[in-house]
Amino acid sequence: MSDSIVYLNGAFMPIDEARVPVLDRGFIFGDGVYEVIPVYGKRLFRLDEHLDRLANSLDATRIPNPYPESEWKKNLSQIVMKHQFEDQSVYVQVTRGVAKRDHAFPETITPTVFMMSNPLQVIDIDTFNKGVSAITLDDIRWQYCNIKAITLLPNILLKQTAVDEGAQEAILVRDGEVTEGSASNIFIVIDGVIKTPPKSSRLLPGITRDLIVELAANNHINCVESNFSRTELSAADEVWLTSSTKEVLPIVKLNDEIIGDGKPGPISRKMYEIFQVYKAQLRQNED
Ligand code: PDD
Helix, strand or coil, X not given: CCCCEEXXXXXXXXXXXXXXXXXXXXXXXXXXXXXXXXXXXXXXXXXXXXXXXXXXHXXXXXXXXXXXXXXXXXXXXXXXXXXXXXXXXXXXXXXXXXXXXXXXXXXXXXXXXXXXXXXXXXXXXXXXXXXXXXXXXXCCCCCCXXXXXXXXXXXXXXXXXXXXXXXXXXXXXXXXXXXEECCCEEEEEECCEEEECCCCCCCCCCHHHHHHHHHHHHCCCCEEECCCEHHHHHHCCEEEEEEXXXXXXXXXXXXXXXXXXXXXXXXXXXXXXXXXXXXXXXXXXXX
């Protein structure tokens, strides 16, 4: 097995030695929340934004935030420094903790905190140039998709349906409107204008999504946060996904239809390039 070092409840240890009791509510109920934070050149990407979203997920699920921001930052930078690879993907999970099985919250309980880091498999230019295929599926998830909950069974089933059909992602549609991917946010381009659904309880407020909206504005590229239908998605000139691990990943085939001319379009390429420049700057920042 791996000798990777992980963090569990205040201590660093080899992953093979990390143990969580079977009565942990994360294991029993999926009662917990998580974050995935990319690291470029050993620097945590948009850390404040990730910690804000974690705090929001904890608030929404009424799990007490186990640490002040300064302690999160200290622990996170330690986990990064304990791994030699420059680019990492740090996984953070907080569950409500260990208690006798009962749906209602126990009166006193201490959250379980787990963190691990893996090498980040970045989307290279070849993958970008090829693009990926996706299928559309009904969004069968719950009403609080803004919470980054570990309870991911619907997302897993949706993603597996896509994989079974030879596609990389499932694009979800609720009441005729496109929400996001099973593990990513979505952008389309119609007549030169970028569109992404506005933040709501129907989708995860992606950190990469927010950055793309911000970078588009900074570069005077027209981008609107507005809902669009399944029909508009099919008619789009360009479509791409964003996430901490996918960065900006074009979809060139949707169900059996080709998007645009079957290659990543010029605005997707521009946003990918702007994103790469942003990353390169992050690597060079002084600590
Ligand atoms: N998922 N929407 C969903 C449902 C997601 O699961 C994710 C990310 C995103 C994109 O968010 P961000 O840009 O902050 O990564 C949107 C992570 C990567 C995962 O579950 O592994």
